[in-house]
Amino acid sequence: MKVNLKLESGLRIVGTNASGKETYFDSLPEFGGAGSAPTPMEIMLEAMCACSFMDVVSILRKKRIEITKLEIHSEGERATTNPKVFETAHIIYELTSPNAELKDLERAVELSHATYCGASAMFRRAGCNVTWESVLKQ
Amino acid sequence: MKVNLKLESGLRIVGTNASGKETYFDSLPEFGGAGSAPTPMEIMLEAMCACSFMDVVSILRKKRIEITKLEIHSEGERATTNPKVFETAHIIYELTSPNAELKDLERAVELSHATYCGASAMFRRAGCNVTWESVLKQ
Numbered sequence: 001m002k003v004n005l006k007l008e009s010g011l012r013i014v015g016t017n018a019s020g021k022e023t024y025f026d027s028l029p030e031f032g033g034a035g036s037a038p039t040p041m042e043i044m045l046e047a048m049c050a051c052s053f054m055d056v057v058s059i060l061r062k063k064r065i066e067i068t069k070l071e072i073h074s075e076g077e078r079a080t081t082n083p084k085v086f087e088t089a090h091i092i093y094e095l096t097s098p099n100a101e102l103k104d105l106e107r108a109v110e111l112s113h114a115t116y117c118g119a120s121a122m123f124r125r126a127g128c129n130v131t132w133e134s135v136l137k138q
Numbered sequence: 139m140k141v142n143l144k145l146e147s148g149l150r151i152v153g154t155n156a157s158g159k160e161t162y163f164d165s166l167p168e169f170g171g172a173g174s175a176p177t178p179m180e181i182m183l184e185a186m187c188a189c190s191f192m193d194v195v196s197i198l199r200k201k202r203i204e205i206t207k208l209e210i211h212s213e214g215e216r217a218t219t220n221p222k223v224f225e226t227a228h229i230i231y232e233l234t235s236p237n238a239e240l241k242d243l244e245r246a247v248e249l250s251h252a253t254y255c256g257a258s259a260m261f262r263r264a265g266c267n268v269t270w271e272s273v274l275k276q
Contacts, residue, residue, distance in 0.1 A: 003176075003184045005210040011192050015184035017176040023161060025188040032196060038141075038155040040189035044257050046141045046153035047185055050163040051178035054149050058170060072143040083259035119182050121221035126263035 010034050041084070045076045048130075049091055051119035055112035056093060056105070065104055069096035069137075076128075086128040096137040105134040148172050179222070183214045186268075187229055189257035193250035194231060194243070203242055207234035207275075214266075224266040234275040243272040 005015045005025075011033040015023040025040050027033025038046070049072045060067060076089040095105045109132055113120045123130050143153045143163075149171040153161040163178050165171025176184070187210045198205060214227040233243045247270055251258045261268050 001180055001183065001216070002211070002213045003180055003187065005184060005187050005191055005212070007191070007195060007205065007208045011195060013188045013191055015176075015181070015188060017180045017184075019173065021164075021174070021176045023176055023181055023184055024159075025185070025192075026159075027192055031192075033192075035157065036159070038153075038159045038161055040185045040192065040257060042139055042141055042155045043153070043161050044182060044185040044189070044260075045139065046143060046155075046161055047163070047178045047182040049141065049143050050151050050153060051182070053143055053145070053151055054163075054165055054169075054171075054178065057145060057149060067145065070145045073140070074143070075140045078139070078256060082254050082256070084256040085260050085263070086256070116220050118216060118220070118222040118224070119178060122182075122223050122260065122264040122266070125223070125265055126260040128260070 012036055041078065041086075045074060045086065045089060048089065048119040048123055049074045052091065052109070052112045052117040055116045056108045059108040059111055060095075060100070060104065063104060065100045066097050067095065068098065070094070085126060086123060088129045088131070089123060091130070091132040092135060093132065094135045094137065098138065100136060102134060102136040105136055109134055150174055179216065179224075183212060183224065183227060186227065186257040186261055187212050190229065190247070190250045190255040193254045194246045197246040197249055198238070198242065201242060203238045204235050205233065206236065208232070223264060224261060226267045226269070227261060229268070229270040230273060231270065232273045232275065236276065238274060240272060240274040243274055247272055
């Protein structure tokens with residue numbers, strides 16, 4: 001896969017994928033940015049969560065589980081010295097569904113992290129302690 | 139740091155950082171998505187590049203090097219079996235500047251990967267072979 005990035009102004013960067021879809025990155029004012037977009041490391045954490053999110057949606061849909069709402073709340077902690085890698089990432093999967101059982105969500109999440117999610121595998125191989133929990137709302 | 143993600147429709151997901159800045163993810167039509175936004179793994183590669191990009195901009199500016207234009211072109215290859223982690227990532231840094239020498243860019247890039255860039259460190263610790271080259275245009 002190919003991606004391109006260019007500097008817009010300050011530390012604001014636009015990334016473009018092969019089909020021209022854009023993603024914006026910026027830094028915080030205390031680091032010389034304008035805070036106009038998420039930081040690269042925020043987006044890296046989001047990308048890992050989104051990768052697993054898509055697995056979970058696909059697995060639930062194959063089991064004909066209706067997804068009224070699905071959200072992820074994640075918190076990551078980075079090293080305090082350079083390079084500031086993620087040391088922990090906790091992911092809460094919150095499903096609202098009229099016909100799901102908690103174990104359906106739990107199994108989908110486990111399967112994503114154990115088998116499918118390349119981004120989760122990379123975080124864990126890099127030494128990040130990735131943990132998760134499942135919450136069902138009906 | 140905290141991030142939140144929610145499913146919009148299909149496999150389109152919106153991620154939101156703590157200050158409400160949004161990032162969009164989608165999957166390709168062959169995997170059930172609409173291709174309305176980059177994929178999580180495209181954005182993960184972009185986030186790694188953007189992290190290093192910001193280091194390079196900051197280092198060049200500290201050396202009073204004028205940045206007329208700075209772009210990154212990156213190509214990543216993923217494993218062919220699950221989990222489809224990145225196995226290689228090549229990054230081309232292309233600087234247009236009236237007062238830079240090629241070695242200024244090369245040193246900034248080296249310093250980013252060797253010391254500062256948490257995302258590059260995570261890719262490499264996860265087993266990805268990250269390589270780079272510097273191109274100067276004047």
